Amino acid sequence: MIISDKAGGDLAAFLRIKNSLHDSEVELHRYANTPLPVEQQEFFTGKAIDSQGSTDVLGLTTATLVSSPAALNDKRVLWLRDSYGTAMATLMAATFRETLQLHHNRASQQMLTELIDKFNPEYVIITHVERDVRGGFLTLRPVFExxxxxxxxxxxxxxxxxxxxxxxxxxxxxxxxxxxxxxxxxxxxxxxxxxxxxxxxxxxxxxxxxxxxxxxxxxxxxxxxxxxxxxxxxxxxxxxxxxxxxxxxxxxxxxxxxxxxxxxxxxxxxxxxxxxxxxxxxxxx
CATH class of the missing domain: 2.60.120.260 (Galactose-binding domain-like)
Structure with a gap:
């Protein structure tokens, strides 16, 4: 793992504090020069997705399975995320052999039940951008008749x-x-x-x-x-x-x-x- 300093990103530039804000960038040394082999497919249809070797999932509107044969362990993980999970995508692919990914806004109670029944994950990981934490997914919604x-x-x-x-x-x-x-x-x-x-x-x-x-x-x-x-x-x-x-x-x-x-x-x-x-x-x- 390589940790290096970096300047602020696009949000810092928008706030005009890019030159004064410093952050840390984490790079997985194991995959810095060697691409991590991954495959992506639509979970329910089994249709292969041409991700061109990317560890990130571009379309989170449908459940997508990311398989990493060279991962550190063989665990199955259901990962409910948003676009801010992009920064973690390589780390997740390097750690877990199978990660089933879906945007948390698409994860209804019925959808979660079906995903867990069919995929049988060993872990469920939820990553959620802080500004939207009260947006509804982590709160109880009413029952609709x-x-x-x-x-x-x-x-x-x-x-x-x-x-x-x-x-x-x-x-x-x-x-x-x-x-x-x-x-x-x-x-x-x-x-x-x-x-x-x-x-x-x-x-x-x-x-x-x-x-x-x-x-x-x-x-x-x-x-x-x-x-x-x-x-x-x-x-x-x-x-x-x-x-x-x-x-x-x-x-x-x-x-x-x-x-x-x-x-x-x-x-x-x-x-x-x-x-x-x-x-x-x-x-x-």
């Missing part, structure tokens, strides 16, 4: 103009084939909808694999905001009708009039073809 009935539901606004991402159109109307690691559909609402006036989202899910449980993440934003993890809810949906209560999320009631919503297929391995139909916001009498 999902029912499967339209009884008493009255629509206030309807989702229109679906805009798919990492999804490819099929011959079936409104149905898409998964075509990437971050599949979602953005919908416009036919009218701005104040969150104080609605507390339920209704949608029909069609997943070709007939999975009993499909993690779906709902995002929303108003004209004054953008899609963000803070304004999102992850639930377990199923094929057919899903009715999601939004009452337990304080961020929903605090937002202004919603103009767009987004439905993410939180686990792309669950469906190869997916459709979100009859998406509406409303109330239950």
């Amino acid at each position: 999902v029912s499967h009935s339209r009884d008493g539901f009255s629509a206030v606004s309807t989702a229109v103009a679906p805009q798919p991402h990492h999804l490819k159109a099929t011959a079936t109307p409104d149905q898409f084939a998964v075509d990437g690691i971050d599949p979602f559909v953005v919908f416009d609402l036919d009218r701005p909808t104040p969150t104080a006036n609605v507390f339920r989202l209704m949608f029909e899910l069609s997943c070709d694999s007939n999975q009993e449980q499909v993690p779906v993440q709902l995002y929303w934003h108003s004209e004054q905001s953008v899609f963000s993890e803070a304004n999102s809810i992850t639930v377990i949906a199923r094929n057919g009708l899903n009715s999601l209560s939004l009452l337990a999320n304080p961020a929903w009631a605090n937002d202004a009039a919603v103009t767009q919503i987004r439905l993410d297929l939180a686990d792309p391995a669950k469906c190869s073809n997916v459709a979100f139909r009859n998406v509406q916001l409303g109330i239950v009498h």
Whole structure:
């Protein structure tokens, strides 16, 4: 291990203290001149990722397995991280033979359960940038009710103009084939909808694999905001009708009039073809 002095980085330069701030840079001597052999693959699909020998994972939106045959030990580690983990990536790859990596904002309770059941890690390591430590992952979130009935539901606004991402159109109307690691559909609402006036989202899910449980993440934003993890809810949906209560999320009631919503297929391995139909916001009498 080599520890050397370095000047401040980009944040120090932004604060105009780069020349007066000094930091320490840690370099693993064993790998300073010899690249560490690693392989990366999407965990759920097994698809190889061309990382060009990099120990860092660029896309943390889906679970990625980093294998290091020359690591110091053969332990399996589930590493929940963010982009600040880049500085640790080589150290983690040099220490553990297998590290399963995922952004902590994508790690819902259901996703963690599935990852632990399938990967069976010996250690779980969480690294979290300090400024975002109160962002939600390390706090308890409310439980969201999902029912499967339209009884008493009255629509206030309807989702229109679906805009798919990492999804490819099929011959079936409104149905898409998964075509990437971050599949979602953005919908416009036919009218701005104040969150104080609605507390339920209704949608029909069609997943070709007939999975009993499909993690779906709902995002929303108003004209004054953008899609963000803070304004999102992850639930377990199923094929057919899903009715999601939004009452337990304080961020929903605090937002202004919603103009767009987004439905993410939180686990792309669950469906190869997916459709979100009859998406509406409303109330239950």
